Amino acid sequence: MIKKKATIFNQTARPSSMLAKMIHEVMFGDGKDPKFEGEIPTLHNTIIRKSLCKTSKGMVNETFTSAEYLTPPYDEDQILIAARENIWFHKATKVKVEDAFRLGFTLNPKDEMDEALKVEQRKKIQVDLSNVNSNRESLEDVICRCGEDFSIFGRAAIEVPRVDGKMSDPLEIRHLAVYRLQPHSKCFNSGDDAIPLFKYVVPGRDPKYFKLFGAEGDYNAKTGLKANDNTEEEDIANEIIYITNYHPKMSPYFGISIVVPLWSAVVGFAESRLYQLYYFLKQGTVKSVSLISGPLTPEQQNYVKDWMEAETVGESNISLVINSPEPDSKLDYKPMQDSPTEASFLKFGEMTREEILAGTGVPPERIGLPSKGALGGNLMEGMAKVYIQTVITPLQRPFEEVINKLLFTEGGIESAIGWEIEFNTLDVVDKQLVLQTAIEGLRAKGITIGEFVKQLGLETEFETEEDANERLIGTGYQPANAAPVNIGTGQVLSQVEDTMAKIQKLVNKK
Incomplete structure (x- = not known):
């Protein structure tokens, strides 16, 4: 046994x-x-x-x-x-x-x-x-x-x-x-x-x-x-x-x-x-423990042991059948963990x-x-x-x-x-999202330049209060109180470049 x-x-x-x-x-x-x-x-x-x-x-x-x-x-x-x-x-x-x-x-x-x-x-x-x-x-x-x-x-x-x-x-x-x-x-x-x-x-x-x-x-x-x-x-x-x-x-x-x-x-x-x-x-x-009993010779015992180690341990062969060397032999499977x-x-x-x-x-x-x-x-x-x-x-x-x-x-x-x-x-705040939101607010004339700078968490001093409270309009980024100009003229382009340069300078200043 x-x-x-x-x-x-x-x-x-x-x-x-x-x-x-x-x-x-x-x-x-x-x-x-x-x-x-x-x-x-x-x-x-x-x-x-x-x-x-x-x-x-x-x-x-x-x-x-x-x-x-x-x-x-x-x-x-x-x-x-x-x-x-x-x-x-x-x-x-x-x-x-x-x-x-x-x-x-x-x-x-x-x-x-x-x-x-x-x-x-x-x-x-x-x-x-x-x-x-x-x-x-x-x-x-x-x-x-x-x-x-x-x-x-x-x-x-x-x-x-x-x-x-x-x-x-x-x-x-x-x-x-x-x-x-x-x-x-x-x-x-x-x-x-x-x-x-x-x-x-x-x-x-x-x-x-x-x-x-x-x-x-x-x-x-x-x-x-x-x-x-x-x-x-x-x-x-x-x-x-x-x-x-x-x-x-x-x-x-x-x-x-x-x-x-x-x-x-x-x-x-x-x-x-x-x-x-x-x-x-x-x-x-x-x-688990497997118990094999019966009138088996040492050679037959080794045969059963070798087969189980090679074919069943760690393999997906649980449905395979082994021919018993002796009709009176018996195999008991006893789980050790519930x-x-x-x-x-x-x-x-x-x-x-x-x-x-x-x-x-x-x-x-x-x-x-x-x-x-x-x-x-x-x-x-x-x-x-x-x-x-x-x-x-x-x-x-x-x-x-x-x-x-x-x-x-x-x-x-x-x-x-x-x-x-x-x-x-x-940084628990999404700075990119804050920047995009502030830019859109500036474009839509929803916030002033001073509010824009403040939303970005920057500190700067404006020469006058009017500069801080100035609003820009979306077309050409020109000041909201500026005289209307023809779209596409050199004057508009100059205003766009000048205004964006000021904003970029404020954003980079800390």
Whole structure:
């Protein structure tokens, strides 16, 4: 008798294939860590320390404050793994940062200046901001990387080398991986009690020290001690701008990671993915078992087994008939599952995806998923407006303030002193449609030239109020109050060219 045994899924079982083993190690650990005390090691009790999972009065580990250089109250290496391994979290974070910092920016002077000088200086600043370090990264590149850290860990760091309180020449503004950065316990103290230092730790290398931006005195980048006359210039610690989404009940040193409130969805996604890996590698519960019995010789048993593996498994031959070698032989088919499991995989995946998108605030259509809503509604535009107001703008503001108050002032980027930056945002209005509508209104004498310019979102000053309130008639685009002329004459053509040139100049002026 031949019996095909089912392999029952066991979460604690070690996977046999190399791929499954690697994923198991990343997601679940090696199962040998004594701190788990017999628990199955899962992502949620490695992301957040076990004690934090059981407390209800904030996410702070009280013991970390006794150290000279502070460590965050959760394992940021594991948080980074979670952010990279979860496709929805990774995609939502990328899209959010791109929407906030990759759509360009507007530069405006703080004080009034001549128009020609304004244009010239704006071009100079744009050139400087397009290359802010020796890797030829733009300011947008640096801010985007910092924005990802801020969105994942709740904090970010920008390296800003300065000499004698002035920006280095050439510029060397860089992003620092914030999860490797530890602030000193007295970093933000005031007066003589302050030690404004950060320790940057890379496994296998000596730590490197940085000074808080704008803090007095110099420090040795190798030792973290105050610099003296024997300290080489290249060993002076660079400054960093440190940004956090402060949480008063948590810590003035660390922001709170978005993975913390989303840990159940992240863990659920990771564990369901491993289960699916077992399942589809036939290491989970099988769908059915076939039992063949009867007085069969070993050769006959192999014949039946080979036929079933070659002809029925994965083939559309379920209606074919095999001649039984023995009249007393018997085949029993026993299903092991009452309902399809794939549907539950899909449903659970949708649940975790929706929870992650809700936590990050990113609308589904921004990552390529169709929106669900009533027909005829303006769902996408409404969601986009809420997305901009509640997610994108709050993400842009801290970085705009840092740039305007620290990088665009004395001791910052010299060419940008006296200017302000404002990052552009998503355009929820169809500008082409607005332009076409405004042009048709102008042609039909429905709006004035001033109203036309206003509808396009442009700001300009007219010499007189009459110029702003002037209306054009459709034939030849001549002013409505102009004396009638013969169509097709040189005078009409001259008026058309002159008027359209004025409109084009207004449209292009900003």
